[in-house]
Amino acid sequence: MVKTLSDISLNFIQNNLHKLDDVCKLPTVYKELLLEQIAWHDLLTESYVPHMTKLFSKSLTKINFYKCEQISDNLLKSIAASECKLESLSIIKCFGITDDGVQAITRNQTELKLLRLRGMKQLTDNALKLVWSENLIVVDLKQSSGISFKGVDTLAGRNRQIKELYLWGVAEHTHRSRSHEERMHAYVISLAYHLGPSLEVLDTKLNQMCDECLVAVASYCPNMRILNLHGSSKISGQALTKFSIGCPGLKVLDLSFCTHLCSPPDVEALWTLPTSLTDLSLIGILLTDTQILVECLQRLRRLKCVKLCGVPALNDETLAQILEHIGAGLTLFDISGSVSASLTDKALEAVTQHCSSLEALHLSLIPNMTGTGLLPLLRDPVRATRLKGLAIGMKKLSYEVLSEVVAQCSNLERLHLSGVTCVDDEILTTLAQNCPGLSRLCIKGCRLVTDVGVCELARHCSLVSLVVSGVGSLTDASIFCLANCCPQLEEIYMNGCANISPVAVRYLKDCTIPRLFVGHATPNAAPDQLMARNLDTGQFCRVDKLV
Incomplete structure (x- = not known):
């Protein structure tokens, strides 16, 4: 697997913006991709930012910035100055941005359909102050703990066409008071009222929902298709029954770790789940009543996806x-x-x-x-x-x-073999030759694997996610092969792989197209370990023990 011609061309342009004068003539889709990639590779230096203005134009419809601390309020203001009409704005874990920058980029964006401000812990409710679009249908505020449910409710009051609302981790504080939870629940009820039949997807976490909230959703939002109640330990069987009656068209329901539902009489609510369900998760519900479990699932004849871990x-x-x-x-x-x-x-x-x-x-x-x-x-x-x-x-x-x-x-596209001790290079070679569509692989702790198997996989499969933590025999040879053959790699975990050098990891990051997440902790590495390049092989190896 190698980079496509378009990827090679985009890489050349992103590294030579300061030399190219005709970039403004590029089609909009490539301008948007270039903005993404420049942020992915942290190229927004003080001298480089002025050249990025060549990519700003009225035709921009999509902004996607991911984990780039170089993104600033001033950059967002420069994009906004181009008078572009955005349909999608996604900013994830860019900690250099404040409420001021978000307000600038969302002002007068009446065509906005998707707003994603995920993991932006420095933002407050003021960031949402100018979001106003009749077309807004998806709002994702996951892990933005500085935003409160009051701010979300105000947003819902102005944008009543929202269909999908992702609030996992909003207003998340380590120590919540009872009054804080009561206010939060009151705002959840209010936003359910504001969005009403428009709301179809609601994603929450850890007691953000109570019985009153669930009943309100059932009363005001009859078109609910997807509800995530993961970790909502206070939900009772009575409220769940009312919800099941109020939302008969529900397709996806996550009841993971809703521990209140594991014992009588609350457990009996599982008998009332909507027969429209196609996806159900009961992970972590310590249900011991075999009859209720069997009868609950037997009546849900439309199920396609079922998760029963730890039952x-x-x-x-x-x-x-x-x-x-x-x-x-x-x-x-x-x-x-x-x-x-x-x-x-x-x-x-x-x-x-x-x-x-x-x-x-x-x-x-x-x-x-x-x-x-x-x-x-x-x-x-x-x-x-x-x-x-x-x-x-x-x-x-x-x-x-x-x-x-x-x-x-x-x-096969996804294979998880963590801890399977019999996995060896022969298995990986066969996998590589027979499964060209494999994109996600976990071989954590598979100690018989060497560079031979990993390199064979890299050559045949376009890997997106790879977990090799605990495979201590791997060296830079695997990393260089991944760099040359897997440009779409998004994440790699190699904790404990002490023979892989930081230099090789940096090279891998430079070669991948999206921003690469790397987990590479080697707590057992020698404190005086010194790596150097072998001029014959091109690999990095330890030299601190050479005589």
């Missing part, structure tokens, strides 16, 4: 009863992280028997599984090639099963 009521018998009724329609099934030894390979026989449409299967961290129950599925060419995602990080995973996966699942 004690799930065992070989209950899983078979559930899949007998809904297995044929499932495309994603996640039972990772079993809390007991109640799931064995017998459960996989039920998966093989009933799940004929699976595209993703997650079985990681199940202690008593070897995976052999999946062999008939993996040897079926139709069903094996349908699989796009597999998470099989199981300690006892059979080498035979792993061999079948890499040989038969030719359309």
